[in-house]
Amino acid sequence: MIPLNWYLALSAIIFAIGLYGFISQKNGIRILMCVELMLNAANINLVAFSSYNDDMSGQVFALFSIALAAAEAAIGFAIMMSIYRMRDAINLDELNLLRW
Amino acid sequence: MATDKPDIWDSFVHEFNPRRFLIRLAHMEIPPLEVIGRAFVRAAIVGLFLAVVLVSLYGTSWTTVDHLPQNLEDQSNIKAIGTLIFTDFVVPFEVLSIVLLSSLMGAIYMAKGEDNQ
Numbered sequence: 001m002i003p004l005n006w007y008l009a010l011s012a013i014i015f016a017i018g019l020y021g022f023i024s025q026k027n028g029i030r031i032l033m034c035v036e037l038m039l040n041a042a043n044i045n046l047v048a049f050s051s052y053n054d055d056m057s058g059q060v061f062a063l064f065s066i067a068l069a070a071a072e073a074a075i076g077f078a079i080m081m082s083i084y085r086m087r088d089a090i091n092l093d094e095l096n097l098l099r100w
Numbered sequence: 101m102a103t104d105k106p107d108i109w110d111s112f113v114h115e116f117n118p119r120r121f122l123i124r125l126a127h128m129e130i131p132p133l134e135v136i137g138r139a140f141v142r143a144a145i146v147g148l149f150l151a152v153v154l155v156s157l158y159g160t161s162w163t164t165v166d167h168l169p170q171n172l173e174d175q176s177n178i179k180a181i182g183t184l185i186f187t188d189f190v191v192p193f194e195v196l197s198i199v200l201l202s203s204l205m206g207a208i209y210m211a212k213g214e215d216n217q
Contacts, residue, residue: 004164008157016150024142052164056180060189063181067196071203078207085213 007048015041028083028090032076039069 018037025031043062050058084090106114114120185193 001168004162005158008162009154012150012153012157015153016146019149020142020146023145024139051168052162054165054169056177056184057188059177059181060184063185064189064192064196067200071200074207075203075210078210081211082213 004048004052007044007052011041011044011048014038014044026091026093028080028092029077031092032073032080035076036069036073039065039072 015038018034018041021034021037022031025034043065046058046062046065050056050062080090083095087095
């Protein structure tokens with residue numbers, strides 16, 4: 001039986017990869033991919049704790065989180081598409097439309 | 101056979117030709133110092149985060165079951181998850197359906213544009 005710590009370490013490493021990409025990338029699509037990576041790290045945590053505590057509700061939470069990630073990706077890519085139509089670029093550093 | 105079109109072996113050799121890597125290495129320009137500094141700061145932030153999480157993770161004694169519960173006749177837990185969704189979590193499930201529907205409507209409206217109706 002694999003210890004629970006290994007799952008949590010894998011999840012932390014995936015979250016760190018996603019965090020690094022999130023703060024270092026400029027392409028909007030890559031940033032959305034890194035957000036997905038962080039969400040999936042949280043899903044790994046949920047499923048690991050759910051199976052190692054013999055409680056099924058964590059896996060239901062993981063399903064809900066997957067559905068929310070799908071909604072977030074749909075909205076994000078739609079925003080990226082409309083930005084690309086408007087500016088012909090998805091470089092988020094040059095985008096100050098929402099800046100106060 | 102046309103000679104101007106490279107076959108797959110030629111493209112394979114071209115792809116993994118070490119001379120290309122050497123040329124790319126010779127023409128590689130060193131980025132300015134502030135770019136390197138920014139990358140270092142980012143890597144330090146993420147490395148600090150990862151170190152804190154990993155140390156606290158291995159320092160905690162998680163309460164787990166001794167053996168993973170498994171039913172040898174029926175390995176899947178789809179039935180239990182479905183029962184749980186439609187009994188305990190039925191209100192979040194319905195809320196989630198509304199959220200998905202509205203977000204997809206918004207996404208389609210934003211991605212549609214005005215010029216191609």
